[in-house]
Amino acid sequence: MKATVVEGVEVGTMLPPMTVRFTRERLVRYAGASTDFNPIHYSEYFAGRIGLPGVIAHGMLTMGIALRIVTNWVGDPSRVIGYAVRFTRPVVVPDDADGVEVEFSGSVSAVDGSLVTVSIEAISDGQKVLGAARAEVDLGVRVPHRDHEA
Amino acid sequence: MAITEAHAGRRYPPTDPYHVSAAKIAEFATALGDDNPRYRGDSPIAPPTFAAVISSRAWQQLFADPELALSVERIVHGDQRFTFVRPLRPGDIVIATARIDRVRVRGGSELISATVDITGRDSEPICAAQATFAHAREAAV
Numbered sequence: 001m002k003a004t005v006v007e008g009v010e011v012g013t014m015l016p017p018m019t020v021r022f023t024r025e026r027l028v029r030y031a032g033a034s035t036d037f038n039p040i041h042y043s044e045y046f047a048g049r050i051g052l053p054g055v056i057a058h059g060m061l062t063m064g065i066a067l068r069i070v071t072n073w074v075g076d077p078s079r080v081i082g083y084a085v086r087f088t089r090p091v092v093v094p095d096d097a098d099g100v101e102v103e104f105s106g107s108v109s110a111v112d113g114s115l116v117t118v119s120i121e122a123i124s125d126g127q128k129v130l131g132a133a134r135a136e137v138d139l140g141v142r143v144p145h146r147d148h149e150a
Numbered sequence: 151m152a153i154t155e156a157h158a159g160r161r162y163p164p165t166d167p168y169h170v171s172a173a174k175i176a177e178f179a180t181a182l183g184d185d186n187p188r189y190r191g192d193s194p195i196a197p198p199t200f201a202a203v204i205s206s207r208a209w210q211q212l213f214a215d216p217e218l219a220l221s222v223e224r225i226v227h228g229d230q231r232f233t234f235v236r237p238l239r240p241g242d243i244v245i246a247t248a249r250i251d252r253v254r255v256r257g258g259s260e261l262i263s264a265t266v267d268i269t270g271r272d273s274e275p276i277c278a279a280q281a282t283f284a285h286a287r288e289a290a291v
Contacts (some may be wrong), residue, residue, distance in 0.1 A: 034203050064184075082232065
């Protein structure tokens with residue numbers, strides 16, 4: 001498959017950012033799709049019982065959406081060979097029409113031959129909701145090294 | 151009983167086989183709001199984090215293990231790493247096998263690190279899912 005992003009990739013390359021709205025409808029949809037029916041993701045009562053300020057998004061939902069930054073950029077999701085995040089803060093999703101926005105951004109943090117590491121940030125309500133989020137992508141083609149091949 | 155550091159190395163039997171389907175892949179991609187064409191059409195692949203759907207079946211075994219005496223409602227997902235050998239596809243019949251790598255006690259919490267190996271026919275490695283879960287011993291007030 002053609003790797004369309006190789007040209008010009010270097011440490012510091014920014015990926016197109018993305019803002020995604022998290023609503024209760026999205027949480028219910030993800031619960032069904034993922035089969036994670038933990039009630040803290042749809043019920044104030046159960047969220048409050050463990051001390052949460054409200055219903056929160058599934059960490060795996062935030063992780064899954066964050067990777068769209070990378071797969072949109074690379075085109076072929078099978079090029080993702082590793083992906084890791086820390087769940088630093090919950091995304092609290094209010095029970096209204098607007099929900100809450102999460103802003104995602106990504107930048108290339110390492111290049112090694114055809115392997116590119118993208119560091120991802122996810123911000124909700126001014127706070128980082130993912131920590132140390134990194135995806136490793138094999139572009140399948142050696143990334144030209146600027147110092148030697150420019 | 152309760153979970154202790156001595157439970158590192160504990161292994162669980164493989165989950166029942168999971169049959170990956172195009173419909174479930176499309177449903178999952180839609181839930182992520184992801185319109186990538188590779189998740190749809192004649193020969194789709196699963197979004198990478200679809201591996202959590204299969205891993206969670208193995209995590210449930212661990213959470214329900216009477217030897218560990220965990221309360222599911224006090225478990226929080228702390229971190230997650232996936233290592234992918236290849237994407238999941240419709241027709242894959244996969245199993246998930248969990249083991250506890252490490253248990254650390256921090257204040258009122260136990261930090262449980264576990265690896266789930268997702269494998270196909272003839273033990274073909276497909277994905278490894280490493281997670282850390284924090285289990286609070288006392289319910290928050």
